[in-house]
Amino acid sequence: MVMGIKGKIRRISGPVVVAEKVSGLEMHELVMVGKDELIGEVVRVEGDSATVQVYEDTVGLKPGEKVLGSGMPLAVELGPGLLMGIFDGVQRPLEVIQRLTGDFIKRGIKTPALPREKEWHFVPKLKEGEVVSGGEIMGTVQETPIFEHRCLVPPDVKGKVVSVAKEGDYTVEDIICQVSSEKGMLELKMYHKWPVREPRPYMERLEPSEPLITGQRIIDTFFPVAKGGAVAIPGGFGTGKTITSHQLAAWSNAEVIVYIGCGERGNEMTEVLLTFPEWKDPKSGRPLMERTVLIANTSNMPVSAREASVYTGITIAEYFRDMGYNVAIMADSTSRWAEALREISGRLEEMPAEEGYPSYLSSRLGEFYERAGRVKTMGGGVGSVTLIGAVSPPGGDFSEPVTVHTKRFVRCFWALDSALASMRHYPAINWLTSYSEYIDYVESWWNRLTSNRWRSQRLKAMEILKREDELKEVIRLVGSEALPEQEKLVLETARLLREGFLQQNAYDPIDTYSSPEKQFVLLDAILNFHDAASAAISKGVPASKIVDMPQLTDLAKLRMAIENERIDEIKKFSEALSAEVKKLTEVKF
Amino acid sequence: MAIQMEFRGVTKISGPLVFVEGISDVGYNELVEIRTSDGDMRRGRVLEVSKGIAVVEVFEGTTGLSTTDTSIKFLGKPLMLPVSDDMLGRVFNGTGEPIDGGPTPFTEDYRDVNGLPMNPFSRDYPNEFIQTGISAIDGMDTLVRGQKLPLFSGSGLPHNLIATQVARQATIPGEETSFAVVFVAMGIKHDEASFFKRSFEESGALKNSSLFLNLADDPPVERLLTPRCALTLAEYLAFERDIHVLVILTDMTNYAEALRETSAAREEVPSRKGYPGYMYSDFASIYERAGRIKGKKGSITQMPVLTMPNDDITHPIPDLTGYITEGQIVIDSDLHRRGIYPPINILPSLSRLMKDGIGKGKTREDHGPVASQLYSAYARSQDLRQLSAIIGEEGLTDKDRAYLRFGDAFEQRFLSQRFDENRDLETTLSLAWEMLSLLPESELTRISDRFVKQYYRPK
Ligand SMILES: Nc1ncnc2c1ncn2[C@@H]1O[C@H](COP(=O)(O)OP(=O)(O)OP(=O)(O)O)[C@@H](O)[C@H]1O
Numbered sequence A: 001m002v003m004g005i006k007g008k009i010r011r012i013s014g015p016v017v018v019a020e021k022v023s024g025l026e027m028h029e030l031v032m033v034g035k036d037e038l039i040g041e042v043v044r045v046e047g048d049s050a051t052v053q054v055y056e057d058t059v060g061l062k063p064g065e066k067v068l069g070s071g072m073p074l075a076v077e078l079g080p081g082l083l084m085g086i087f088d089g090v091q092r093p094l095e096v097i098q099r100l101t102g103d104f105i106k107r108g109i110k111t112p113a114l115p116r117e118k119e120w121h122f123v124p125k126l127k128e129g130e131v132v133s134g135g136e137i138m139g140t141v142q143e144t145p146i147f148e149h150r151c152l153v154p155p156d157v158k159g160k161v162v163s164v165a166k167e168g169d170y171t172v173e174d175i176i177c178q179v180s181s182e183k184g185m186l187e188l189k190m191y192h193k194w195p196v197r198e199p200r201p202y203m204e205r206l207e208p209s210e211p212l213i214t215g216q217r218i219i220d221t222f223f224p225v226a227k228g229g230a231v232a233i234p235g236g237f238g239t240g241k242t243i244t245s246h247q248l249a250a251w252s253n254a255e256v257i258v259y260i261g262c263g264e265r266g267n268e269m270t271e272v273l274l275t276f277p278e279w280k281d282p283k284s285g286r287p288l289m290e291r292t293v294l295i296a297n298t299s300n301m302p303v304s305a306r307e308a309s310v311y312t313g314i315t316i317a318e319y320f321r322d323m324g325y326n327v328a329i330m331a332d333s334t335s336r337w338a339e340a341l342r343e344i345s346g347r348l349e350e351m352p353a354e355e356g357y358p359s360y361l362s363s364r365l366g367e368f369y370e371r372a373g374r375v376k377t378m379g380g381g382v383g384s385v386t387l388i389g390a391v392s393p394p395g396g397d398f399s400e401p402v403t404v405h406t407k408r409f410v411r412c413f414w415a416l417d418s419a420l421a422s423m424r425h426y427p428a429i430n431w432l433t434s435y436s437e438y439i440d441y442v443e444s445w446w447n448r449l450t451s452n453r454w455r456s457q458r459l460k461a462m463e464i465l466k467r468e469d470e471l472k473e474v475i476r477l478v479g480s481e482a483l484p485e486q487e488k489l490v491l492e493t494a495r496l497l498r499e500g501f502l503q504q505n506a507y508d509p510i511d512t513y514s515s516p517e518k519q520f521v522l523l524d525a526i527l528n529f530h531d532a533a534s535a536a537i538s539k540g541v542p543a544s545k546i547v548d549m550p551q552l553t554d555l556a557k558l559r560m561a562i563e564n565e566r567i568d569e570i571k572k573f574s575e576a577l578s579a580e581v582k583k584l585t586e587v588k589f
Numbered sequence B: 001m002a003i004q005m006e007f008r009g010v011t012k013i014s015g016p017l018v019f020v021e022g023i024s025d026v027g028y029n030e031l032v033e034i035r036t037s038d039g040d041m042r043r044g045r046v047l048e049v050s051k052g053i054a055v056v057e058v059f060e061g062t063t064g065l066s067t068t069d070t071s072i073k074f075l076g077k078p079l080m081l082p083v084s085d086d087m088l089g090r091v092f093n094g095t096g097e098p099i100d101g102g103p104t105p106f107t108e109d110y111r112d113v114n115g116l117p118m119n120p121f122s123r124d125y126p127n128e129f130i131q132t133g134i135s136a137i138d139g140m141d142t143l144v145r146g147q148k149l150p151l152f153s154g155s156g157l158p159h160n161l162i163a164t165q166v167a168r169q170a171t172i173p174g175e176e177t178s179f180a181v182v183f184v185a186m187g188i189k190h191d192e193a194s195f196f197k198r199s200f201e202e203s204g205a206l207k208n209s210s211l212f213l214n215l216a217d218d219p220p221v222e223r224l225l226t227p228r229c230a231l232t233l234a235e236y237l238a239f240e241r242d243i244h245v246l247v248i249l250t251d252m253t254n255y256a257e258a259l260r261e262t263s264a265a266r267e268e269v270p271s272r273k274g275y276p277g278y279m280y281s282d283f284a285s286i287y288e289r290a291g292r293i294k295g296k297k298g299s300i301t302q303m304p305v306l307t308m309p310n311d312d313i314t315h316p317i318p319d320l321t322g323y324i325t326e327g328q329i330v331i332d333s334d335l336h337r338r339g340i341y342p343p344i345n346i347l348p349s350l351s352r353l354m355k356d357g358i359g360k361g362k363t364r365e366d367h368g369p370v371a372s373q374l375y376s377a378y379a380r381s382q383d384l385r386q387l388s389a390i391i392g393e394e395g396l397t398d399k400d401r402a403y404l405r406f407g408d409a410f411e412q413r414f415l416s417q418r419f420d421e422n423r424d425l426e427t428t429l430s431l432a433w434e435m436l437s438l439l440p441e442s443e444l445t446r447i448s449d450r451f452v453k454q455y456y457r458p459k
């Protein structure tokens, strides 16, 4: 790294510092500012002056103090030691920072992201004499009991392997592979750096093909996201963005989770830190933390590092994708990132567009969501990044700029609804305004599981819910007693769908994760009841007799009563219920 | 330590801002002393600095300052608050100077009032039940130690009464020591301030409290410092002195107005309703100073109070607060009009940390299900009340009528209590069961049978 004085501070306004007499500073270059060497990034170069966005509090900084260049852009370290870690927005390890400065974060801390002293057991995959290029696997490290870290040749390397380390224990600074290339002899380590604002390269983009199973019924069954997809979760305060993101981080069947707390609460990161080591992955039975990377730039941490945090997160996610894994990344909340962008833009005295946001808000959002995807990697494997972005619209109003622009770049939209949340209907995902464009992609996966009945059952349930909504208007005018008997049944089935299927309690040990099998059996049970009841009504049974059946209370509670392993009991319950309903036709009314 | 230099080059005064030229060695955000020719001393801070020129924001406002005979001294450090546990039992102005006629408190340490962000890795999760003695809060929207739970109110509503009741009554059942209260008044009226002072004195709580008072006629820029000074003391007490601190901040709406006013004076691009785009981060720099730290005995619990302009919960002040705090307690003008104290509307209220602070081993095993059942029953009773207003009570079923009775009793007996009535949790929960016993047993779908057997006693 070439460090040298590249200018002097001329002006300071919040996190924005203007340096003058700069020589050779480049756009996006990482710089150290002032005598405490606060880290920052060049965001504008004009003649001999450069504007720097500083990632730490600028209190006490003075005009005339030095600005040091680093000769390289803001980058993250990619290698073993990411998992189970918690980093700030510019990838400083918060656990190490705590050891260095105590419980409050002080300024000017310089510490590498990945632990330098820790040794990893490296198993080589390359041989001497082989020709390698970027993205190929040099060797593997069992980073956690459930995760094999594949050490990659950095994307921009191409050449012939001169030597490879033997199987053994190495630190990330040890040289494990030498490659002779056009650029000369390259010494590769288990980690490399990559600039956060530059998407990592891949061979080609692939169509999504499989659902990301989240164990959340309204998501998987009604508004599924495919691996490699992009989703937005907009919602006013307290509607459930964070809980939904936590649920996805906990239960999704991705191999790696990157969770970004972007400008949100400190306690929410603590909650993840406390619960994830306790909670077990349903597949491996291992603590969820072993596949998780946390990025925490909470609302009281510097706002410019908040801006960087989403890039830090997505770059780490792409790196795991390049190993051939399916990665899911949650950004809670992208609105806080957009606000950071707005704040810095204001300090830069740029022309504001809508609601003070800079005119490039939309393109930044677009670039970010484009980094999701399923790809053929440089190394020849297949990996994906599924991106789930929470959006916090002011006043819960979805017509504000961040929600509106985000909608253009995602193909799945889980609209959280304040009215549902205040009725304590959780998750408060509105089934009438949410959508997913991934249904065609994931259909065949579900069909295999459900003997081709997934799509039609899903549609049928959705129709009942839509009909309920229409009927609500009618009831407001004439009351529900005036409805035809079949319509009364629709209301009851819709209630069962809402209470027995759509609602899902994140804090209930059984309900928190619903296997795809359980989801379908539950849906089937409710719809089978509907069919049986509808048949009974056409034979003259009054709807009220059916609605009053005490079993319906149990049907609505099956989601919490029966574990994923015991879904046969749901089937049995359903058969018994249909039989009971049928019996009603034998009674004279 | 930098040499403290005095400058005379004030070239322009605009709103609360003073532009000083010919300066050198001045740091961003450092503290400034401004002296007029007649010896009047004010303070301010460096808002922006470039070579040779600094923009200074004057806390006390610029009225009476002139470009000709004002001298400016840069102190080389941000605003520091002297702190010690001597400050309990005392009353301060908005920047932490004693105004109760007592001696200057002994100083243990000087702290930057802006504080530093708590490392998320160091935090400990709040999960200890605080008994406020108010049924609506303890029973339905439980406060836990280290939480930030605001009161969303409106003008003319008794939020101050509720806040003082909480300050007076808050305890952790089974613990000897109670809370130290740091009370932060921002832009409140003189009579409100004397109400608070009196009620702290009368209850004897004053000796374990610190009051920071920025009144309505105090300068708005100073108002921006008041919560920061107070929280600096709170952090010192909590994390150096092992004290559990309850911080009451009233009224955040006045604080936000001051923020808007100074932002306009700085000619910043406004965001929604004229409030600055950084209001979220600014609020967070106050609210996030609540919490617990692993390995530390003390804690900071915050109860901010705000009045919603036009009772509009989507207004930026409640909205941005709700995006940061861990729930909200909503005070309702309709309940207030009907003479119910405390007029807490439980339907839009929520304590997000409640689930971690209640239940077996913490409060009582049936607490969670009881709260959930009360909530849904009350919601139902409210719907039915509306319906019966249209179709008349005759059109209702017996069950519906039971709900109506429940709703009335819930408001009259469970919600309502005296200002000086301190109910322990057992009392609150037995009242809750009395209310639930007004409903048919088959309606208690959220409570397991064993609790119903134990507590359900229909008349
Ligand atoms: N699936 C769920 N199961 C149970 N409770 C839920 C669920 N989703 C949300 N909640 C409840 O709603 C509350 C608020 O949820 P959450 O914190 O996720 O909201 P948010 O949208 O992230 O709000 P903010 O924008 O303020 O961060 C939670 O504390 C919890 O009480």
Ligand SMILES: [Mg+2]
Binding pocket: A241, A242, A243, A264, A332
């Ligand atoms: Mg949230």
